[in-house]
Amino acid sequence: MIPEHTYFSVNINPLHSNLELSVLFSGEGKPFPLHKTGPAVHDYFLIHTVHAGKGTFEMCGRTYDCQAGDTFIIYPGELFTYTADANTPWHYTWVAFTGRAASTTLAQIGMSPEQAVISGSTPRTIRHYYRHIRSSFRQSDFPQLEELEAEGWLRLLLHELGRVNTHHISVKHTAETDIKRQIGQAIRYLELQYTQAVSIEHLARNLGYHRTYLCKMFKQSTGLSPMQYLFNIRMERAKQLLRTAMTIDQIASSVGFNDALYFSKQFHKWSGSAPSVYRKELRNNQSE
Structure with missing residues (x-):
């Protein structure tokens, strides 16, 4: 098999639970030029944050050109495609999650399938949260505690994305x-x-x-x-x-x-x- 990434790492939650926000897996990768994922659909939410390079993301009839500091969100049931740039392919981290509060939480930070990209985040800060999500799953004797830890870091990640995205959060000051x-x-x-x-x-x-x-x-x-x-x-x-x-x-x-x-x-x-x-x-x- 021809490798698709120069670097690829993923950590998986061994539990299947019903938390409000439940992390499924989180990883980091550096795909080769023009590496393409999709067209496909997922049955979970999947967030990617670009730390270097660039690429394109397509969903709900929109195409986004993404670069360092951009985050794109794949929604369950929505057809998507994302492709690494031919000259400077992106380096990104990702986290997949489900939960009964997932859709509502994303809406609270101004996100929707029609507005699925956040621009302007600080890669170092964002990577800090992704790193902690991945390191939560240490395969210890207490995976339920690891899952709670990962959920906490996911909430901090979403808070940071919401802080960056305040211009898309509907607030009327009267x-x-x-x-x-x-x-x-x-x-x-x-x-x-x-x-x-x-x-x-x-x-x-x-x-x-x-x-x-x-x-x-x-x-x-x-x-x-x-x-x-x-x-x-x-x-x-x-x-x-x-x-x-x-x-x-x-x-x-x-x-x-x-x-x-x-x-x-x-x-x-x-x-x-x-x-x-x-x-x-x-x-x-x-x-x-």
């Missing part, structure tokens, strides 16, 4: 969208910190708004004040926990109340039933 984003952050904060003693003053300061203004905009957006919204989060979570065998004290503590009696009064006021009564009604309904 006063209206900024406040919506900040209200969204406030909601997310309340959803994640409801077990703690939440200070709206502290929340407003973190978001860069005066407390009064934040409360006004929050209510315009949600129909509730931040504290009312937080109270509903806590009560809804308490309803879920009342389906378990946890004690009322434990539930109160789990939804941000240090005083179980005060929690019971607030739950009664909110639902119309004391927590113990609500739980009993739930069990009666289940038994019926």
Whole structure:
């Protein structure tokens, strides 16, 4: 067989898992002039970053001339071809991956089958991430840990590509969208910190708004004040926990109340039933 590369190396993940992003393999190669791959399709995502030389990449009816600093992405199910230049064939690294978050993650960094090339990356920085992805698969006794490591480096690689590609990421900076984003952050904060003693003053300061203004905009957006919204989060979570065998004290503590009696009064006021009564009604309904 006539060799197709002056240099070729690939490291393979021995596991088959269902991570959000799962690296399949990663490698590095220096193909001969005019070396061609395709026309073909893959059933996984495949990213190539060019470190030297040049070549062409074709997909979705578009042809891209790629050189050092360019990254092209092959999408599963899309017919592609890529060919090394006749005079200065490229040297590139690659990583193949799948996962239920793969398509969404690529969209977040501004990529799509119709816009499949990122230009302007720093080869040294990018190669650093590829090198760590490949070295993750050391064939140790714990391949599941190696896979987690490779996934982490893949995420850093995608972050770096997204940082380079910010001009293709859709962002509209207006006063209206900024406040919506900040209200969204406030909601997310309340959803994640409801077990703690939440200070709206502290929340407003973190978001860069005066407390009064934040409360006004929050209510315009949600129909509730931040504290009312937080109270509903806590009560809804308490309803879920009342389906378990946890004690009322434990539930109160789990939804941000240090005083179980005060929690019971607030739950009664909110639902119309004391927590113990609500739980009993739930069990009666289940038994019926």
